[in-house]
Amino acid sequence: MGNTLYCTAFSGVKVVANGSLQHVVITVKDALNDRDLTQLLIFDDSTGKPIDVDLRGNTDDVLQRLEDQLGDSAGTEENHQPARRVGRPKLGVVSGEVTLLPRHWEWLKSQPGGASVTLRKLIDEARHAGEQQSTIRASQEAAYTFMTAVAGDFHQYEEALRALYAGDLDRFYHFIDDWAPDIRNHVKKLAAHAFPEENL
Template sequence: MQTEPTQTSCTAFVGRQLIAKGTLQHVVAIVKDTLEDREIAQLLIFDDFTGKPIDIDFRGKTAEVLQRLSNQAGHTPDEKESEQPTRRVGRPKLGVVSGEVTLLPRHWDWLKSQPGGASVTLRKLVDEARRSGKNESKVRTAQEASYHFMTAMAGDFPQHEEALRALYAGNQDRFYQLIDDWAPDIRDHIKTLAENAFIEEET
């Protein structure tokens, strides 16, 4: 289930200073109620999951800005898709969907010899692959979020490129060392985004 845009976790910065953190609706309300127009002009709001900036139309009063956000949330691209009836093939009670799998004869022979037969064995293999790839997916997501935020907010900081190399190499100590002298709010947010980038693979 997708998070609604207004409930997206995000962080707002003016220059190098963290201004607000929380849901998009919460952050937008704080920004409108506390910042002057000239400060809002320098504002950047980042999605905490992707590390990418979020564009907000701040024209008008706080209620008007929040209303526009609510309207956008009520007309997401996935809305039409969710209205379409789901077509199921196979055994509805189990949620099984049929599909074509092309294997060599020796593969079929091995699958058929396993307890439960080919279908059960294939499902087990897929579930095992999904579990083993979970950490890899977390690492990749954290790396990309950190990269996007670092590029936008720390692109001109010293040793920026070296820090990125350490990030993608999984060298946590080197990464933290390189960003240690950066602006505190930016550095700390990078550490939060990169938290899962250094997960060790399960053995």
């Protein structure tokens, strides 16, 4: 599969459809009348952001406009690989310039495998250490964006946001417990990676 855009459509506080954007469009066009469609909100499942979809006309019209607007990202996309270069790039090696102080070079040269191997290891370790924090931030932002759009006037909304950013899973779930079930469940889905592992 390519960059399929997954989303969830809400009519009021109820989920009407979820899945790929095309699937959601086809489902809501079949299920809702024109008046209800004007109240519909569609959210990107990866970011929590609303997606602006022009639902006027028949289903084919809507799908055609989406294709024109989003290209293949609304559905599937073939992976177009860049042309391979001859020689070492087969290994994914890219040359570049690194400026270090003499003491850094001395230390790197003394490591097993030499400077290049040691630098690659250090970078991989740093990337791995940062991955969880990046995942947490992205999940927090998705939940926050969706909550702000649909739940800003819900009971204990601000308390729930504070618990979300404090990484307090139990308090977060407590504050959203009496929200409309579909809203609450979607918030939980978006916030699934928003808490440090030790809280899960």
